[in-house]
Amino acid sequence: xxxLFGTDGVRGLAGRDLTATLTLELSIAAARVLTRSDGDRRPxxxxxxxxxxxxxxxxxxxVAGLASTxxxxxxxxxxxxxxxxxLTGVLDADFGVMLSASHNPAPDxxxxxxxxxxxKLEDALxxxxxxxxxxxxxPAVGEAVGRVSESGDGAExxxxxxxxxxxxxxxxxxxxxxxxxxxxxxxxxxxLRRAGAEVISIGDAPDGHNIxxxxxxxxxxxxxxxxxxxxxxxxxxxxxxxxxxLAVDAEGxxxxxxxxLAILATEAKNAGRLAEDTxxxxxxxxxxxxxxxxxxxxxxxxxxxGDRYVLEEMKRGGFALGGEQSGHVILLDHxxxxxxxxxxxxxxxxxxxxxxxxxxxxxxMTRLPQVLINVPDVDKSRAAESExxxxxxxxxxxxxxxxxxxxxxxxxxxxxxxxxxxxxxxxQATAVAxxxxxxxxxxxx
Numbered sequence: 001x002x003x004l005f006g007t008d009g010v011r012g013l014a015g016r017d018l019t020a021t022l023t024l025e026l027s028i029a030a031a032r033v034l035t036r037s038d039g040d041r042r043p044x045x046x047x048x049x050x051x052x053x054x055x056x057x058x059x060x061x062x063v064a065g066l067a068s069t070x071x072x073x074x075x076x077x078x079x080x081x082x083x084x085x086x087l088t089g090v091l092d093a094d095f096g097v098m099l100s101a102s103h104n105p106a107p108d109x110x111x112x113x114x115x116x117x118x119x120k121l122e123d124a125l126x127x128x129x130x131x132x133x134x135x136x137x138x139p140a141v142g143e144a145v146g147r148v149s150e151s152g153d154g155a156e157x158x159x160x161x162x163x164x165x166x167x168x169x170x171x172x173x174x175x176x177x178x179x180x181x182x183x184x185x186x187x188x189x190x191x192l193r194r195a196g197a198e199v200i201s202i203g204d205a206p207d208g209h210n211i212x213x214x215x216x217x218x219x220x221x222x223x224x225x226x227x228x229x230x231x232x233x234x235x236x237x238x239x240x241x242x243x244x245x246l247a248v249d250a251e252g253x254x255x256x257x258x259x260x261l262a263i264l265a266t267e268a269k270n271a272g273r274l275a276e277d278t279x280x281x282x283x284x285x286x287x288x289x290x291x292x293x294x295x296x297x298x299x300x301x302x303x304x305x306g307d308r309y310v311l312e313e314m315k316r317g318g319f320a321l322g323g324e325q326s327g328h329v330i331l332l333d334h335x336x337x338x339x340x341x342x343x344x345x346x347x348x349x350x351x352x353x354x355x356x357x358x359x360x361x362x363x364x365m366t367r368l369p370q371v372l373i374n375v376p377d378v379d380k381s382r383a384a385e386s387e388x389x390x391x392x393x394x395x396x397x398x399x400x401x402x403x404x405x406x407x408x409x410x411x412x413x414x415x416x417x418x419x420x421x422x423x424x425x426x427x428q429a430t431a432v433a434x435x436x437x438x439x440x441x442x443x444x445x
Contacts, residue, residue: 003127003130004130004133005126005127005129005130007306007308008102008110008112008306008307008308009098009110009111009112009113010022010026010110010111010112011101011102011104011108011109011110011111012108012109012110013107013108014052014054014058014101014107014108014109015054018054018058018108018109018110018111020057020058020060020061021061023058023061023062023065023111024061024062024064024065025065025133025134026065026111026129026133027061027062027064027065027066027097028065028066028068028069028132028137029129029130029132029133029135030095030097030113030129031043031045031065031066031069031070031071032069032132032137033125033128033129033132034094034095034113034115034116034125034129035069035071035094035095036094042070042071042072042146043070043071043072043094043146044071044072044073044074044091044092044093044094045066045071045072045073045074045093045094045095045096045097046073046074046076046084046087046088046091046093046095046096046097047059047062047063047066047073047074047075047076047084047096047097047099048075048076048077048078048079048081048083048084048087048096048097048098048099048154049077049078049079049098049099049100049183050078050081050099050100050101050182050183050211050240050241051078051181051182051183051185051206051207051208051211052099052100052101052106052109052208052209052211052240053106053208053209054107054109055078055099055100055109056208058099058109058111059075059099062097062099062111063075063148066097066146067140067145067146067147067148068139068140068145068146069137069139069140069146070140070144070145070146071094071146072146072147072148072149073146073147073148073149074091074093074149074150074151075148075149075150075151076150076151076154077150077152077154078183078185078186078206079154079155079158079183079187080158080183080184080187080238080241080242080243080339080340080341081098081100081102081112081183081241081242081243081337082158082242082243082335082336082337082338082339082340082341082342083154083155083158083183083187083242084096084097084098084114084118084154085098085114085118085119085335085336085337086118086157086158086161086335086336087118087154087157087158088114088116088117088118089116089117089118089336090157090161092116093116094116095113095114095115095116096113096114096118097111097112097113097114098111098112098113098114098241099111100112100183100240100241101240102239102240102241102243102244103180103212103216103217103218103239103240103244104212104240105211105212105213106208106209106210106211106212106213113126113129114336114337117336118336118337119336120308120311120336120337155186155187155190158187159187159190159191159194161334162191162334162339162341162342162345163191163194163195163345165331165333165334165342165345165346166195166345166346166349167271167346167349167353168349168350168352168353169195169196169349169352170192170195170196170197170345170348170349170352171196171197171352172196172352173196173197173198173233173234173348173351173352174197174198174200174230174231174232174233175192175197175198175199175200175232175233175234175235175236175348176199176200176201176202176223176226176227176230176232176234176235176236176248177189177192177199177200177201177202177204177235177236177237177238177344178202178203178215178216178217178220178222178223178226178235178236178237178238179201179202179203179204179215179216179238179242180203180211180212180215180216180217180237180238180239180240180242181203181204181205181206181207181210181211181212181213181215181216181240182203182206182211182212182216182238182239182240182241182242183240183241183242184238184242184340184341185203185204185205185206186204187242187341188201188204188236188238188242188341188344189201189204191341191345192236192344192345192348195345195348195349196352197348200226200230200232202215202222202223202226203215203216203222211240212239212240215237216237216238216239216240217237217238217239217244217245217246217326217327217340218239220237220246220248220254223235223237223248224248224252224254225252227248227249227250227252228251228252231250232250233250233351233357233358234247234248234249234250234347234348234351234357234358235247235248236248236340236344236347236348237327238340238341238344239327239340242339242340242341243307243328243337243338243339243340244257244326244327244328244329244338244340245257245260245327245329245339245340245341245343245344245347246260246327247259247260247344247347247358248358249357249358249359249362250357250358250359251359253359255358255362256325256326256327256367257323257324257325257326257327257328257329258281258285258286258288258289258325258365258367259289259362259364259365259367260323260327260329260343260347261279261281261285261289261321261322261323261329262289262292262293262362262364262365263347263350263361263362263364264321264329264331264343264346264347264350265279265293265296265298265321266296266298266364267346267350268320268321269296269297269298273320273333274298274320274321275318275319275320275321276299276317276318276319277297277298277299278298278299278300278301278317278319278321279293279298279299279300279301279319279321279322280300280301280302280303280310280313280314280317280319280321280322280323281300281301281302281303281310281322281323281324282302282303282304282305282306282309282310282324282325283302283303283304283305283407283409284305284324284325284407284420285302285324285325286325286365286367286368286370286422287368287404287405287422288365288366288367288368288422289365291365291366292364292365292366293365296364301313301317301319301322305324305409306324307323307324307328307330307337307338310322310323310324310328310330311330311332311337314330314332315332319332320332320333323338323343327340327343329343331343331346368403368404368405368422368423368424368429369422369423369424369425369426369428369429370420370421370422370429371420371421371422371426371429371430371432371433372418372419372420372433373418373419373420373433373434373436373437374411374416374417374418374419375416375417375418375419375437375440375441375444376414376415376416377415377416377445378415378416378417378440378441378444378445379415379444379445380410380411380415380416380417380444381410382443382444383408383410383417383440383444386443386444388439388442388443389408389436389439389440389443389444392435392436392439392443393406393408393436396421396432396435396436399432400421400422400423400428400432403423403424404421404422404423404424404428404429404432405420405421405422406419406420406421406432406436407419407420407421408420408436408440417440417444419433419436419437419440420433421433421436
């Protein structure tokens with residue numbers, strides 16, 4: 001049987017893959033694994049969601065499952081994923097539950113759990129939860145049944161927390177915020193205004209079905225147009241559950257996660273706040289980031305693709321900053337998970353502090369042209385042992401030297417091999433990537 005949990009919870013088409021029954025059973029299993037006997041203290045869980053229509057019935061299933069096991073539930077409503085993680089810690093809950101499919105389209109949904117303190121679950125805990133599915137349990141009865149309450153304070157507690165983390169206010173900045181019709185639609189514009197910025201808000205009218213539709217970090221055209229139209233200093237884009245942040249400069253140019261990390265890492269090091277002078281990234285980060293960090297005297301540690309692996313390495317090494325090119329940025333001094341709104345605020349604070357535009361700050365690194373080709377319908381299990389492919393990679397690496405990079409990576413979920421090439425110019429990157437993709441096709445078919 002395939003593992004139910006993916007890299008970020010359980011996700012699928014709501015009502016077909018992620019059903020009310022499965023959600024109920026997952027909640028019961030999670031309650032059994034994540035609550036521990038603590039004297040007379042009743043177990044407590046925090047439950048939040050993004051604005052997808054399916055989140056309404058899935059939330060009901062979660063609450064029913066938890067309360068039936070004797071867990072008291074605090075519903076915090078529609079909030080960003082990092083807000084639910086923060087509130088799990090603030091309320092000293094045994095665990096937290098977030099219903100969201102992040103940047104996926106509206107028909108999808110997902111369920112993810114946070115352990116005590118708002119920490120992401122380790123693989124072993126997820127496997128333990130899966131192992132509990134279908135195992136008979138004794139339901140709570142009488143006074144042991146969990147009680148359900150609603151809290152309207154969650155947004156304010158979260159907003160105060162992220163505003164308190166800012167090293168500089170945002171006075172003098174005009175900012176466009178794109179909320180992706182998602183979970184940050186209320187809190188993001190409010191937080192930016194309270195930080196001192198003049199704010200234009202777009203993608204801030206969720207109707208349950210329009211999340212990520214033409215807006216947000218996976219669709220930046222609307223943000224670029226709004227920045228140019230309003231003469232804004234910058235634009236910030238969240239995804240559906242607001243754990244990602246991408247940016248747009250005053251000219252409408254994209255500033256991706258690697259560039260954001262370069263800016264924040266340099267700022268933190270210069271202020272003496274970058275733990276171990278180290279930045280944690282994935283193997284997919286642009287080589288330009290690594291070269292820039294070497295120039296700035298910042299160590300770079302690479303992990304497998306996925307923000308959970310970045311977070312694990314940060315905790316292991318005692319590092320404070322890490323993230324992905326996609327915009328998952330983790331500021332571990334202030335958050336337990338990627339936080340798009342927190343990231344955007346700190347990026348804008350750097351602009352306000354230096355009195356410089358985002359384009360100027362982003363010059364700290366030069367992005368090398370990067371080409372990614374997915375080669376489908378191949379035997380990815382043979383990628384590591386193919387001498388023909390290894391020889392082609394060695395030839396490409398010799399051609400690129402220290403100014404380029406090759407990465408051949410089998411997909412974790414599909415019969416595909418991903419070929420990524422970086423080079424000093426676009427034509428060379430494309431030519432090398434296409435050549436290697438051809439070798440993958442012939443050698444692994």
